[in-house]
Amino acid sequence: MNEPVLNIKDLRIHFQLPQGLLKAVDGVSLEIRRGQIMGLVGESGGGKSMVGLSILRLVPEGGRIASGEILFEGKNLLALPDHEVRSIRGSEISMILQDPLTSLNPVFRIRSQMIDVLRLHKGYGKKEAELIAIELLHNIGIPDPEKNFQKYPHQLSGGMRQRVVIAIAFSCNPKLIIADEPTTALDVTIQAQILRLLKNLSKEYQTSVLFITHDLGIVANLCDRVAVIYAGEIVETASTRDLFTSPRHPYTKALFRSIPRHDRKQEQLFSIEGMMGTPIDWPDRCKFYPRCTEKLDACKDATSLAPVARSGDHRVRCLRCQ
Ligand SMILES: Nc1ncnc2c1ncn2[C@@H]1O[C@H](COP(=O)(O)OP(=O)(O)OP(=O)(O)O)[C@@H](O)[C@H]1O
Ligand SMILES: [Mg+2]
Structure with missing residues (x-):
C-alpha cells in the first residue's frame, strides 16, 4: 500500500x-x-x-x-x-511561492544561491554542486545555463525566475x-x-x-x-x-x-x-x-x-x- x-x-x-x-x-x-x-x-x-x-x-x-x-x-x-x-x-519539503523574488535573494547571483542550497542540504563540494546546478538549469529549459547562472535574479524574466525557483526546489x-x-x-x-x-x-x-x-x-x-x-x-x-x-x-x-x-x-x-x-x-x-x-x-x-x-x-x- x-x-x-x-x-x-x-x-x-x-x-x-x-x-x-x-x-x-x-x-x-x-x-x-x-x-x-x-x-x-x-x-x-x-x-x-x-x-x-x-x-x-x-x-x-x-x-x-x-x-x-x-x-x-x-x-x-x-x-x-x-x-x-x-x-x-x-x-x-520545498516551497514555491507566487512571487519568485520572495524566494530568491536579490543580492546574490543565481549561481551562488543554487550552489549554497546543494552544499548545505546535500553536502556536495563546490565543483560538484556547480555541475549539478548547471545540469538542473539545462533540464528545466534555461537557455545557455553557464551564462544565465552568473546573473542576478532581476536580470531574468519572471518566467525564467520561476524556473530557477523550481530548479532550486527540486535540487x-x-x-x-x-x-x-x-x-x-x-x-x-x-x-x-x-x-x-x-x-x-x-x-x-x-x-x-x-x-x-x-x-x-x-x-x-x-x-x-x-x-x-x-x-x-x-x-x-x-x-x-x-x-x-x-x-x-x-x-x-x-x-x-x-x-x-x-x-x-x-x-x-x-x-x-x-x-x-x-x-x-x-x-x-x-x-x-x-x-x-x-x-x-x-x-x-x-x-x-x-x-x-x-x-x-x-x-x-x-x-x-x-
Ligand atoms: N496575518 C494574518 N492575520 C489575521 N488574519 C489572517 C492573517 N493571514 C491570513 N488571515 C486570514 O486567514 C484566512 C485565510 O487566509 P489565507 O491567506 O490562507 O487565504 P487564501 O485561501 O490563501 O486566499 P488567497 O487566494 O487570497 O491567497 C483569511 O480570512 C485571512 O483574512
Ligand atoms: Mg493564499
Whole structure:
C-alpha cells in the first residue's frame, strides 16, 4: 500500500483578533501520496495559504495552530523541535511561492544561491554542486545555463525566475513541494510552460506536490486529486476526473459555473451570490449555508465530510449529497 507522504489531520489555525476568533483553518484533513499532485482550490481568504504555510510551521505571527497533526512520513511536524523542522525545510519539503523574488535573494547571483542550497542540504563540494546546478538549469529549459547562472535574479524574466525557483526546489530531490499560486503572476503561455515543467518533474522524481490555486482550469491539467476549500473547511475532495465529471457540493458546482467558457456569452457568466466574508465567530454549521442556493433547514446543523454513496474517495460535506 502506498502510504501517504503527508497526512494532515484535523488541522485548526486560529487568529485571536479584537473583533473575535478567526478560524482561518477549521478542521482540515488531507492526505497526499507519493508522486501525487494534490490541488487545493477555493476563493480568496478560504485558508489555502494557511494550510500550506502550516506544513513548514510558517504560520504568520498572531496565528496559532490550535490543534491537529501534520504527519510527514509518519513524523508529526507540529511536534518536532525547531532545528529538525529547519533541516526538513528546503531539503525534504520545498516551497514555491507566487512571487519568485520572495524566494530568491536579490543580492546574490543565481549561481551562488543554487550552489549554497546543494552544499548545505546535500553536502556536495563546490565543483560538484556547480555541475549539478548547471545540469538542473539545462533540464528545466534555461537557455545557455553557464551564462544565465552568473546573473542576478532581476536580470531574468519572471518566467525564467520561476524556473530557477523550481530548479532550486527540486535540487535536493524533496519528497514534497508546496506550490502556492506559483503561476498567477505570469502570462498565460509562460504559465502553461511552467505547469508542464512542474508536472514532468513531479512524475520523473515521484515528488508529491500540494498545488494551491483559485483556478480550476489549472487543476484540470495538473492535478491527480483535488480538495475544495471554503472558509477554512474542505467541502469536497475527489480525483480530478470525479470532481470534473460529477461535482457534488453546491460550492464546487458554483465554482465550475463561474469559469469563463468560450461557448458561453459574456452575460451568462455566473458569479456566486454574496461574499464569503471572514469566518470570525461563525456558528458551527455549514459555512456555505448563507450563500447556498440548495440549502435545507436541516443544513443549519454542522455536517461532516462523508463519502458520496459507494465511493470512499469522493467525499462531500453536504447534507444534500449524502
Ligand atoms: N496575518 C494574518 N492575520 C489575521 N488574519 C489572517 C492573517 N493571514 C491570513 N488571515 C486570514 O486567514 C484566512 C485565510 O487566509 P489565507 O491567506 O490562507 O487565504 P487564501 O485561501 O490563501 O486566499 P488567497 O487566494 O487570497 O491567497 C483569511 O480570512 C485571512 O483574512
Ligand atoms: Mg493564499
